[in-house]
Amino acid sequence: MTTVLAEPTGSRPPDRTVPRVALGIELLGAYKDSGCVEPPWIIRRADGQMLEVSPLLHRLAASLDGERDLEAVASRLSQELGRPISVASVEYLIDTKLRPLGLVADSATADPLPSRQALLGLTLHAGVAPARLVRAVTTVLRPLFLPALIVGALAALVFVDVWLVLGGGIAPGVERLISEPALLLLAVALTLMAGGLHELGHATASRYGGAEPGVIGAGIYLIWPVFYNDLNDSHRLDRRGRLRCDLGGVYFNVVFILVLAGVYGVTGFEPLVVVLAVQHLAILQQFLPFVRLDGYYVVSDLAGIPDLFGRIRPILSSLVPGRSPAKAVTVLKPKARAIVTAWVLTTVPLLMASLLFIAIRLPSLVATTGRSIGDQSTALLAALRHGAVQGAALSGLQLVLLAVPVVGIAVTMARAVDRGRRTSVHRRLGRLILSFGAPRG
Amino acid sequence: MQNNDFTVEELDSQHTAQLPGRQLLAAVSLLGIPLVGLDGVNVNVDTKGPNWLGSIGQV
Numbered sequence: 001m002t003t004v005l006a007e008p009t010g011s012r013p014p015d016r017t018v019p020r021v022a023l024g025i026e027l028l029g030a031y032k033d034s035g036c037v038e039p040p041w042i043i044r045r046a047d048g049q050m051l052e053v054s055p056l057l058h059r060l061a062a063s064l065d066g067e068r069d070l071e072a073v074a075s076r077l078s079q080e081l082g083r084p085i086s087v088a089s090v091e092y093l094i095d096t097k098l099r100p101l102g103l104v105a106d107s108a109t110a111d112p113l114p115s116r117q118a119l120l121g122l123t124l125h126a127g128v129a130p131a132r133l134v135r136a137v138t139t140v141l142r143p144l145f146l147p148a149l150i151v152g153a154l155a156a157l158v159f160v161d162v163w164l165v166l167g168g169g170i171a172p173g174v175e176r177l178i179s180e181p182a183l184l185l186l187a188v189a190l191t192l193m194a195g196g197l198h199e200l201g202h203a204t205a206s207r208y209g210g211a212e213p214g215v216i217g218a219g220i221y222l223i224w225p226v227f228y229n230d231l232n233d234s235h236r237l238d239r240r241g242r243l244r245c246d247l248g249g250v251y252f253n254v255v256f257i258l259v260l261a262g263v264y265g266v267t268g269f270e271p272l273v274v275v276l277a278v279q280h281l282a283i284l285q286q287f288l289p290f291v292r293l294d295g296y297y298v299v300s301d302l303a304g305i306p307d308l309f310g311r312i313r314p315i316l317s318s319l320v321p322g323r324s325p326a327k328a329v330t331v332l333k334p335k336a337r338a339i340v341t342a343w344v345l346t347t348v349p350l351l352m353a354s355l356l357f358i359a360i361r362l363p364s365l366v367a368t369t370g371r372s373i374g375d376q377s378t379a380l381l382a383a384l385r386h387g388a389v390q391g392a393a394l395s396g397l398q399l400v401l402l403a404v405p406v407v408g409i410a411v412t413m414a415r416a417v418d419r420g421r422r423t424s425v426h427r428r429l430g431r432l433i434l435s436f437g438a439p440r441g
Numbered sequence: 442m443q444n445n446d447f448t449v450e451e452l453d454s455q456h457t458a459q460l461p462g463r464q465l466l467a468a469v470s471l472l473g474i475p476l477v478g479l480d481g482v483n484v485n486v487d488t489k490g491p492n493w494l495g496s497i498g499q500v
Binding site: 040042049050051056083084086089092093097101195198199202225228229230232234245246249282285286293294310 | 445446447449452453455456457458459460461462463464465466467468469
């Protein structure tokens with residue numbers, strides 16, 4: 001890995017004939033364990049944005065040290081490539097490729113690049129714990145990823161599950177929750193805490209592997225309230241490191257289960273067993289590979305392909321008899337191609353079926369949700385009138401839970417419509433441009 | 442340009458792209474289970490309790 005730090009801009013005006021890379025650029029080399037025959041090379045900007053570039057552009061950026069002039073850069077590149085490259089070509093690449101990405105010190109681009117709106121990506125979100133705090137906490141928690149501790153935790157999980165099943169399961173805990181509804185607030189608080197810990201697990205795995213975790217936040221993903229951790233920097237890790245990041249979240253769920261089981265063993269407080277069982281379901285849910293939960297990233301990292309959704313169209317197109325596969329498919333190694341194809345063939349029908357189900361059930365869902373919101377609002381007002389704090393808190397919580405899917409569906413649909421509209425405009429513009437360039441007869 | 446120098450097409454085809462973000466999520470939808478998933482359980486409803494409990498019996 002090469003780190004290049006340029007002098008701060010402002011100390012002297014950048015000389016365009018002696019270019020240098022922008023402050024804080026890191027040249028990270030080839031994407032490790034890539035599923036592509038020729039792996040992309042990656043560069044990290046100071047703002048954390050990861051970029052993939054061709055090997056030639058990566059080499060060029062590495063040559064821009066603020067000491068060499070364009071001629072020296074061209075000469076060095078020619079030697080490295082074993083093929084001549086002219087000063088004009090070097091200048092052209094700097095102007096058309098590197099500068100627009102904000103990689104050159106005199107780039108006008110100081111702002112973050114326009115973010116790619118990922119298909120089925122996180123919609124509404126806001127940071128909760130800043131990266132500095134996440135770094136401090138994960139420094140303490142890093143030893144939890146020592147292999148011996150992981151093996152021990154998994155063995156303990158099996159023991160706890162057997163112990164709980166033989167000990168009567170969740171029935172006593174459910175009965176207690178029903179008879180003392182205020183305990184539900186505790187159960188919800190613990191489940192929320194588990195969500196935060198899950199993200200800390202991802203972040204700690206990232207730190208253990210040598211990548212910097214980013215902010216931890218909360219938001220809405222499709223219809224679910226979620227916590228998230230920004231792990232852009234983990235692109236620098238190898239497959240093993242990235243998989244550790246993917247699985248670090250559920251590993252911390254396991255640790256949380258063990259702690260709860262310990263407290264239950266000491267106190268005998270049955271509602272903890274219900275929370276513990278819910279954690280098992282949460283772990284299973286995280287392994288779903290069809291939307292961007294942990295299972296998706298596991299499949300993505302096993303294949304070595306960072307964006308599986310981006311390969312759906314080319315893969316489907318390649319399966320049409322008589323049609324030659326697009327470059328996005330032919331660049332894949334055979335194993336990666338097999339994994340991505342299997343993922344596409346299971347994900348596309350499932351997502352379409354889910355969309356169809358939502359479309360059919362939407363009127364009923366809207367009616368039920370509206371009625372429930374009305375009921376809970378009435379209950380909330382009544383509880384407030386009588387000063388019943390617990391009742392008000394539960395009604396308020398249920399109102400939030402009812403509202404989240406509604407907001408999620410609305411935002412997701414709005415984004416889909418916007419995406420479709422923009423694609424359609426782009427296509428029409430493309431056709432217009434092509435029609436101008438087409439030979440007239 | 443010199444002989445064997447890169448053509449404009451070769452230069453233009455040099456790949457650049459943003460890597461997709463890696464925002465690892467924890468869905469906390471399951472926290473709703475204790476609140477809304479109790480309709481299949483046989484319970485003795487405390488009719489003096491908060492209103493939400495009464496609604497369980499109506500499902």
